[in-house]
Amino acid sequence: xxxxxxxxxxxxxxxxxxxxxxxxxxxxxxxxxxxxxxxxxxxxxxxxxxxxxxxxxxxxxxxxxxxxxxxxxxxxxxxxxxxxxxxxxxxxxxxxxxxxxxxxxxxxxxxxxxxxxxxxxxxxxxxxxxxxxxxxxxxxxxxxxxxxxxxxxxxxxxxxxxxxxxxxxxxxxxxxxxxxxxxxxxxxxxxxxxxxxxxxxxxxxxxxxxxxxxxxxxxxxxxxxxxxxxxxxxxxxxxxxxxxxx
Amino acid sequence: xxxxxxxxxxxxxxxxxxxxxxxxxxxxxxxxxxxxxxxxxxxxxxxxxxxxxxxxxxxxxxxxxxxxxxxxxxxxxxxxxxxxxxxxxxxxxxxxxxxxxxxxxxxxxxxxxxxxxxxxxxxxxxxxxxxxxxxxxxxxxxxxxxxxxxxxxxxxxxxxxxxxxxxxxxxxxxxxxxxxxxxxxxxxxxxxxxxxxxxxxxxxxxxxxxxxxxxxxxxxxxxxxxxxxxxxxxxxxxxxxxxxxx
Numbered sequence: 001x002x003x004x005x006x007x008x009x010x011x012x013x014x015x016x017x018x019x020x021x022x023x024x025x026x027x028x029x030x031x032x033x034x035x036x037x038x039x040x041x042x043x044x045x046x047x048x049x050x051x052x053x054x055x056x057x058x059x060x061x062x063x064x065x066x067x068x069x070x071x072x073x074x075x076x077x078x079x080x081x082x083x084x085x086x087x088x089x090x091x092x093x094x095x096x097x098x099x100x101x102x103x104x105x106x107x108x109x110x111x112x113x114x115x116x117x118x119x120x121x122x123x124x125x126x127x128x129x130x131x132x133x134x135x136x137x138x139x140x141x142x143x144x145x146x147x148x149x150x151x152x153x154x155x156x157x158x159x160x161x162x163x164x165x166x167x168x169x170x171x172x173x174x175x176x177x178x179x180x181x182x183x184x185x186x187x188x189x190x191x192x193x194x195x196x197x198x199x200x201x202x203x204x205x206x207x208x209x210x211x212x213x214x215x216x217x218x219x220x221x222x223x224x225x226x227x228x229x230x231x232x233x234x235x236x237x238x239x240x241x242x243x244x245x246x
Numbered sequence: 247x248x249x250x251x252x253x254x255x256x257x258x259x260x261x262x263x264x265x266x267x268x269x270x271x272x273x274x275x276x277x278x279x280x281x282x283x284x285x286x287x288x289x290x291x292x293x294x295x296x297x298x299x300x301x302x303x304x305x306x307x308x309x310x311x312x313x314x315x316x317x318x319x320x321x322x323x324x325x326x327x328x329x330x331x332x333x334x335x336x337x338x339x340x341x342x343x344x345x346x347x348x349x350x351x352x353x354x355x356x357x358x359x360x361x362x363x364x365x366x367x368x369x370x371x372x373x374x375x376x377x378x379x380x381x382x383x384x385x386x387x388x389x390x391x392x393x394x395x396x397x398x399x400x401x402x403x404x405x406x407x408x409x410x411x412x413x414x415x416x417x418x419x420x421x422x423x424x425x426x427x428x429x430x431x432x433x434x435x436x437x438x439x440x441x442x443x444x445x446x447x448x449x450x451x452x453x454x455x456x457x458x459x460x461x462x463x464x465x466x467x468x469x470x471x472x473x474x475x476x477x478x479x480x481x482x483x484x485x486x487x488x489x490x491x492x
Contacts, residue, residue, distance in 0.1 A: 023394070025387040053387065087420065087468055094405065137404065141271040141299065148269070148397055155398055159340065159382065189478075198481035211474060219465035228457060232435075235444035236482040 001161060002109070004077075004100050005031035006150060007069050009125055010116035012038045018049025019147025020114075021060075025053035027154035028161075033061045033069045033111075049147075066113070066125050070179040074108035075100070075220075078121050078129035079149060081142060086123070086214050089131035093153050096133045097160035108176050112153060117146050127210040128179075130217050174222035181226045184242075186213055188230065192237055247407055248355070250323075250346050251277035252396060253315050255371055256362040258284045264295025265393025266360075267306075271299035273400035279307045279315045279357075295393075312359070312371050320354035321346070324367050324375035325395055327388060335377035339399050342379045343406035358399055363392055420468035427472045430488075432459055434476065438483055 006024055011017050011034060021032055034041060041062050047054055054060065063069040070076060077096055091099060100110045113129060115121030126132065135144070135152050144152070177185075190209055199205040221229070230241040252270055257263050257280060267278055280287060287308050293300055300306065309315040316322060323342055337345060346356045359375060361367030372378065381390070381398050390398070423431075436455055445451040467475070476487040 022391075026383045026390060026394075028384045051389065051391075056387065087471065137272045137401075138274045141302065143297065144272060145268075145297075148272075148394070151394055151397065152401055155383075155401075158384065193478060193481055196481040196484070198477060208474070211471070212478075215465055215467060215471045215474070219461050221461060225457070225461045228454070228461070231444060232439060232458075233482065235439050235442040236479065238442070 001101070002104050003029040003031065003157065004104075004110040004112050005029075005033055005073070006114065006154070007033045007035065007066070007111050008037075008114050008146070008150075009035045009066055009069075009121060010038065010119075011114075011146065012117050013146075014039055014043035014045030014047075015049045016117060016146040017043060018046035018051075018054065019145075020150040021046065021050040021053040021057065023147060023151035023154050025050075025056060026151070027158035029154050029157065030057035032057060033063060035063045035066055035069050037062065066128060067179070067183060070111060070128065072109055073111045073179045074176040075103045075110045076113065076129040076179065077110075077131050077133050078113045078126045079115070079133045079135075079153060080126060081120055081134070081144070084123060084126055084132070086126060086132075086210065088126070088129070088214050088218070091131055091133050093133055093135045093156040094160070096131075096153070097156040099131070100157060101160055106176070114146060114149060123210055124206075127213040128183075128217075130220065174224035177221045177223050177226045181223060182217065182221065185221075185226045185229055186216060188242070189216075189233055192233055192239075196237075247347070248350050249273075249275040249277065249403065250350075250356040250358050251275075251279055251319070252400070253279045253281065253312070253357055253359050254283075254392070254396075255281045255312055255315075255359060255367060256284065256365075257360075257392065258363050259392075260285055260289035260291030260293075261295045262363060262392040263289060264292035264297075264300065265391075266396040267292065267296040267299040267303065269393060269397035269400050271296075271302060272397070273404035275400050275403065276303035278303060279309060281309045281312055281315050283308065312374060316357060316374060318355060319357045321349040321356045322359065322375040323356075323377050323379050324359045324372045325361070325379045325381075325399060326372060327366055327380070327390070334372070334375070337377055337379050339379055339381045339402040340406070342377075342399070343402040345377070346403060347406055360392060360395060420470040423467045423469050423472045427469060428463065428467065431467075431472045431475055432462065434488070435462075435479060438479055438485075442483075 006029060008020060024030060024032060041060060103110050113121055113125060133153060199208055234241045252275060254263060254266060270276060270278060287306060349356050359367060359371060379399060445454055480487045
């Protein structure tokens, strides 16, 4: 069983990073990645708060962008406190744990994104995920701090471990697409759409790109299917793909 | 539904009391009792850490002994990190939540005891309880701080009464696409691909069309997204859609 990676985007307080590390170790997770930690890394406040967890896990990895942090992953969930106006599957923390373990049984590398303390994840980061985790809590008082959100998410993953039957992909022999393959495909499509004046106004463009990414990530493509989709773009535009098509 | 009371025995750090209060409010609990809080009460560090939870719940009650704090309760569970040499029912946090709700349905007043930060509950306090809660965690790194232990216990109580479906339909305002809309979209795409010589040989064509349909149907498109996809085809081919695009 390979546990999901936990990726904190723009974390501010070292204490919260340490609490997240401790919660991860409590629940058997050990791949912690930080994107642009405000106070740099290593961070003495994080060490103190981790109760030794940071010393027991592999070195924390630091990245400049969410996309780099997601390199090599196949299935990504984004935690959000508030509903977003995006068409994406929504999982409770418990349902997410089951889904993550199904993906793992299928040899997919999985990751969970957490946003900054106050602001949460940007819509662009959410758009990079295949689905969203929302933890069911008292609607009149639902704000969790970062360490607590990581704890509840990891706790559900640990509780789900024992009785999840392995389940394989319904169809086909092809491998699931990696994050890089999807980004490469999405960027190529977006560039072609730009060149073909698809985005009516510059104001609409970011929203349209987000919607497009949400839609195509939901298809949960295989490696082979990304090549097919490159082939579609090449056929419709008459331009060769950077990959060998199909 | 009456939630269990949370009783902290000999709590030391105000921060932990505040974190416990916040966790309780997150999960719809509001009866917090303290036995011999080290720094007295009220406690500014607790107020700061509670993120407003202490202001939203009834006043915290302070007691000199566990027996006094438990006056009037019918069913009491004690949280313990390590097994005790006592003949007592042991519940996971999840099983405890179900049991507490059964007792509540039978009009029993319920409470959960938590011990001091390092020492935990004394054996005498555990002996006052009807059963013990042990939270299943990584056996090599199972120590939780007090606020986290309260959070996980209260979280399970909230989940046990919650009827949020574990996974909802994709969120967002748009209606799901109808079968006809999908077929119209797929046939238009397939015709364009045919016209652009995408299908290398006639023999391959039926299989490729099947794979394409499988991939795009998995995206579970909304009505709006089918229009976006028509817009993509129009943009890339330079041909207007039979629909008004987007």
